[in-house]
Amino acid sequence: MNRRTLLTAATTGIVTTSGCIGGRNNGSGENYEPCNVPVISYLQLPEGVRDEVDIAFDEGQYATRGEFLWKKIDGPELQAIQKEEDYYAPIVDTNGIFPLKERTLQFEKTTPKYDEPVSLLIYQSIADTLNMTITVEYENEFVHKEQNMSIKEEDDYTDSPPKIPIGRRYGEYTLDITTENRGDFAETFEIGGGHNTLTPDVLYIQEESSDISIDVTRRQFGDPAPCPWQVDN
Structure with a gap:
């Protein structure tokens, strides 16, 4: 067989x-x-x-x-x-x-898995330089840790922002973020589960009304490419 x-x-x-x-x-x-x-x-x-x-x-x-x-x-x-x-x-x-x-x-x-690991570009706008450690978990299991990252304010690296690899497997991921002097944060998000135009590709760290906000999203969204049978002839 x-x-x-x-x-x-x-x-x-x-x-x-x-x-x-x-x-x-x-x-x-x-x-x-x-x-x-x-x-x-x-x-x-x-x-x-x-x-x-x-x-x-x-x-x-x-x-x-x-x-x-x-x-x-x-x-x-x-x-x-x-x-x-x-x-x-x-x-x-x-x-x-x-x-x-x-x-x-x-x-x-x-x-399912992506051919290559999904990575997130990191943008921050809360300090000239933000020192942090990011731990990545998949379905509540440890994946890896990026220690002692120094992330400059986003205007300083518009052309080549730093990034962190997340993983290849579809499912739920969590970022545990520890910063110097600005507190600790966590953000949970999904990769996969739809067309790749919806897969997140950026981590935003921003300050809004004295509060720090963490957002994992996509810079540009698009409609998923239809399968042939979904196209009106």
Whole structure:
């Protein structure tokens, strides 16, 4: 059995109940083309593809000797679908030979990853130079610590601000920030969970009405690039 797993992340569980033979044609005239994004929301799937995915989740696998719509939307960058708060990697198998060749679709729980670690540029506007230590945590687990950072006021390094690497895995991160003379702060945020135009890329440290504010955000937001079937023809 040839097994192809479309993910670059460690997996943690699998839908295991036995499936049934399909063979249905779910075409209905929809635009089935590959979507080259790392993660697709379950709710964004075309209706026919979603029917196959529903069977895979409900019965453990979707199996067919006929048309296989999932393969039509499966782009080379796809790692997982997002269903509610979790991510699931597709596993496609092929068994037998024509005319009895059967293709199956299963999903296993996974954590998608970026190819490169996400980094945050650091801007601060509360002192000429702000000395700090930043500890990065992922899902309440220690990742790494950047000690004795001296961050100048943002106007001094507009072209090349300092940055801190966060991580590759999708999920919840926390920054614990300790500063000299200006207090300690914490900020929790998500990376992943959507299109990369929404992934944060900057850490702002500002003073507002004598209070220090910490904000992890994105400098420029854009609408996620649609999958082909979401574009009006």
